Amino acid sequence: MVEQKPRGSKGDHRLRLGLAAALVVVVLAVGVYTHLKEGPYGNGKTETAYAPQAGEPNYDDIWLLARMVASEARGEPYEGQVAVAAVIVNRVRNPRFPGTVAGVLFEPWAFEPVLNGTFWSAPVTEEHVRAAEQALNGWDPSYGSLFFWNPGTASSPWIWTRRIIASIGEHVFGL
């Protein structure tokens, strides 16, 4: 065998071997991590400000609504957060939509955060919980709206056929 190129120093070889080993370790680690990780939404440990008392009525609705507020109306003014929760409550009472909070939230393709998983990972604060409770107690800054959307990012042309009722923060609310 004729050596075509001068070989590098011993240190160079060690570096290459080291890099290859590191690559292997990384790939294996990623594989093992993916394998061990439960579900696509992280380990399910998300920060939540809500600790319901046992036997408290409505608590699952509050929990779900607070998640919705956290993932859809984070950073919105408080009345905008109440309005988002109120839209869900309005849908539950409307014959055109499923009759439960879970039915409305998890209707296929109804809400973006449910599709991309942020519904489960968005941190829920005391403010979100209060907004959910206020909406369940009847406050409705959306005046009976059944839809809300962000005029800057809404991609469906259909949504613009709705009658706009109120505009709060980044969202518009309509029927």
Next chain:
Amino acid sequence: MDLRKVIALGLTLLLLVGGGWWVWQTQRRARATEYALEASYQRAFFDLMKNMENLNSLLGKSLASGSSGQRIMFLTSVWHEAENARSNLGNMPIGMVNMMRSQQYLAQLGDYCYILAEKQARGLEIKAEEWQQLAQLHEQTREIHTGLREIMSGIEEDGFQWRSFASLSRNKKLTPRAQSIADGFSKLDEKLRDQAPTLTYDGPFSDHIEEQEPRGLTGERISESEAREIALDFLDLEEEAGYKIGEIGKTRGRIPAYSIAIDREGEDKGQIAIDVSQQGGHVVWMLNSRIPREDNISFTEAVTRAEDFLAKRGLAKMVPTGTIKESSRLTVSFASQEDGIIIYPDLVKVTVALDDGEIIAYDAMGFLMAHHRRDLPEPELTPEEAEKKVSRQMEVQRTRLAVIPMSNLEEKLCYEVRGKVNGDTYLVYINAVTGDEEKILQLVETEAGTRAM
């Protein structure tokens, strides 16, 4: 062979095996998830087909039956089956825009039959128009069933899977097969939009509910600056410096209003949003974003604060009817009162912060929608007669007159009989004119307060 080459080869092999294993795992997991999803879609669809089949025969039997007892059973089964159909339809991946009218149809069908069953159970006659309406609903249901069958024949052909609708969520193109199925559903919906009748009856899903107009909006149209003054007055903000008022917005709902946002400086002060109706300048609702974190004032003190708050704003005749405590906030519901009669539909709610007693939320939407001059009938029954109408198991504690809202927004003058059965407390509403039992509420004691269910 050189040791280094062996090591390099080994590492490469390990990399390939590891990477391959990882890819395989991921694929396997993705496939399992897809099959599980597909199964739940298929279940929803086939259950929906079964629901429609049952609805069809139950509606036929309701029309054919000559016994009112049997008919009550059929009609309540229609309600049950229609609700199931609604839930199954809600689980289909076809997008809510394509099925809103179908959802409404099923909800109204069930609701309508439930009300008819209730009428029969009270011994009332079903009118000729109602029979006709029922027959029409039967016909319509049969057509939906046929439409779904046609969609199904498309599904049974090879290779279609519901999960191919996943691309709907991203506004991407569907496969031709999926597209034809989506079209099938939207055609059904359109057909209902064109053909299904407007249903006005005594149930909560009746078409008249959504067309409800506010009855309590009295007074002249006000200007933006008047609205601003009313808001500041309502919040006692005249003298306080250090607040900013944002641009005043307008809402276009059932109660058109001016929306005013007030920014208060300083920590822990919270932002305030308040809506003032364009007609008459009534405050519709107010929300202060502050979150109280301590309980410094007592329950009774908080209720008194809420009462004082309303009295100072011209709502002196309101009586507290219920409370809910959530964290360090107490929400008190109030009803108006006329000649000692509680008027529940005239509902106002006030949330008190339990740290310093500040009012951090107010809602008068119920009051503004319902309040009007009422010509109440004279009760035909005495309180004693009403008490005799409730269950014999009930230990009566208190009886008073009250106007209650029914699910169809009608109002009824009733005796509210409060009593205990086996340790649980109930409110039984006996119609003060006819003596019928109109409604029962159970009062559930929780840490948050008493809830009526």
